[in-house]
Amino acid sequence: MKTKDVTAIPDILTTLPLRAKQRLVNEAWQYREALDKAINTVLSPTIGRSGKQFIVEDEVIPLYGVGATPQEALEDYCSVVVEYYESLEEDENELGPSLRAQLEVLRRVFAFVNDTQVN
Numbered sequence: 001m002k003t004k005d006v007t008a009i010p011d012i013l014t015t016l017p018l019r020a021k022q023r024l025v026n027e028a029w030q031y032r033e034a035l036d037k038a039i040n041t042v043l044s045p046t047i048g049r050s051g052k053q054f055i056v057e058d059e060v061i062p063l064y065g066v067g068a069t070p071q072e073a074l075e076d077y078c079s080v081v082v083e084y085y086e087s088l089e090e091d092e093n094e095l096g097p098s099l100r101a102q103l104e105v106l107r108r109v110f111a112f113v114n115d116t117q118v119n
Helices: 006-015 018-042 070-090 097-118
Strands: 046-050 053-057 064-067
Touching: 006 018, 018 070, 018 097, 046 070, 053 070, 064 070, 070 097
Parallel strands: none
Antiparallel strands: 046 053, 053 064
């Protein structure tokens, strides 16, 4: 069995029938919209500016995203949230109390995403 390599997804998409490709693209967009809504609901990030860069941050967990536009900063922030969540999940058994609390907050974010996807 081949290993699942995320970098191969664009190549895989080009080989799929049009309907399958469109369905997967729609599902990816729905997931992203659910993630954005969950992050906004649970973490309530704010957009600020520092020089020519926009910064997205929240007061719940110590993360931020940056970009040349507010949208780029939000996208960066979302990717940072996902990566941070995955790293906390991976090291869960070694986390101290404050990191465990952050993991629980992020679990709420992703539970919200899953609930949104089901409905």
